Amino acid sequence: MKTKLKIVKIGGNLIDDAEVLATLLKDFSAIKEPKILIHGGGKIATATSKKLGIESKLVEGRRITSAEDLEVITMVYAGLLNKNIVAQLQANNCNALGLSGADANCVQANLRHKEPVDYGFVGDVNHINSAIIQQLLTAQLTPVFCAISHDGKGQLLNTNADTVTAEIAIAMSKYYEVELMYCFEKNGVLENVEDENSVIPKINTAKYEALKANQQIHQGMLPKMQNCFYALKNGVANVVIGSSKLLQSNSTLFTQLSL
Numbered sequence: 001m002k003t004k005l006k007i008v009k010i011g012g013n014l015i016d017d018a019e020v021l022a023t024l025l026k027d028f029s030a031i032k033e034p035k036i037l038i039h040g041g042g043k044i045a046t047a048t049s050k051k052l053g054i055e056s057k058l059v060e061g062r063r064i065t066s067a068e069d070l071e072v073i074t075m076v077y078a079g080l081l082n083k084n085i086v087a088q089l090q091a092n093n094c095n096a097l098g099l100s101g102a103d104a105n106c107v108q109a110n111l112r113h114k115e116p117v118d119y120g121f122v123g124d125v126n127h128i129n130s131a132i133i134q135q136l137l138t139a140q141l142t143p144v145f146c147a148i149s150h151d152g153k154g155q156l157l158n159t160n161a162d163t164v165t166a167e168i169a170i171a172m173s174k175y176y177e178v179e180l181m182y183c184f185e186k187n188g189v190l191e192n193v194e195d196e197n198s199v200i201p202k203i204n205t206a207k208y209e210a211l212k213a214n215q216q217i218h219q220g221m222l223p224k225m226q227n228c229f230y231a232l233k234n235g236v237a238n239v240v241i242g243s244s245k246l247l248q249s250n251s252t253l254f255t256q257l258s259l
């Protein structure tokens with residue numbers, strides 16, 4: 001039987017709330033099994049760009065990443081956010097190691113095709129160095145990834161954090177029974193996005209199609225759920241979407257995905 005591995009993704013809205021983030025990182029540190037954390041930070045990158053007078057453009061939840069945007073996101077994701085998260089995990093006795101996709105060649109990507117939309121410096125993942133990630137886990141380290149990949153030829157690229165998470169989860173399923181947890185600012189996938197009490201406990205592909213047809217899911221939730229099903233179809237054992245409370249052992253409020 002394979003050892004269990006928990007992979008947790010935290011979104012930018014959660015990271016932006018210092019109190020919620022502190023509790024979440026404490027709960028994450030308490031997980032006994034091998035674990036990996038992947039963080040976004042889109043909201044903070046947009047706010048930082050604004051301070052610098054750079055306007056951000058997103059199409060279908062993906063950032064159109066100019067050379068200037070790439071500089072900002074490298075500073076924000078791989079620098080400020082990644083290092084602060086690692087320091088907080090260290091304070092909770094979790095031996096975290098902060099990484100971008102370029103470090104140890106963990107996440108390699110191809111520059112996305114310029115058609116139909118030119119996303120600039122955005123990469124689609126083509127290889128995860130699962131062997132080195134497994135070695136880090138075996139050495140009792142907890143990898144903490146930001147959403148920056150590289151092309152293997154010296155170019156850093158921006159990749160959506162939900163996608164990096166799904167790709168890492170799939171690659172690690174070779175060695176582990178992977179449980180994938182997407183944490184964001186709501187309690188789960190909601191029947192009505194305005195009503196926090198309308199969490200849908202279970203969603204399979206048929207229900208997903210119905211929710212899409214009824215326009216009950218939109219914006220970032222569409223690519224997030226696509227990534228969930230992609231992970232399930234490719235060997236990830238369990239995928240859930242919920243709030244920061246998902247990491248508390250008595251949590252019952254979340255959405256469980258199945259094929």
Ligand SMILES: Nc1ncnc2c1ncn2[C@@H]1O[C@H](COP(=O)(O)OP(=O)(O)O)[C@@H](O)[C@H]1O
Nearest residue numbers: 011012013184189190193216217218219220221
């Ligand atoms: N049915 C739904 N249930 C929950 N959230 C939804 C739903 N439909 C759309 N959303 C939106 O999806 C967003 C989450 O996607 P995103 O911003 O990409 O998350 P993250 O911060 O984890 O990257 C929520 O903020 C919410 O506004």
Ligand SMILES: CC(=O)N[C@@H](CCC(=O)OP(=O)(O)O)C(=O)O
Nearest residue numbers: 012040041042062063159160161
């Ligand atoms: C290509 C692309 O869109 N990359 C994302 C990466 C960060 C991210 O995904 O952050 P959240 O999880 O907080 O949304 C971006 O720059 O916004």
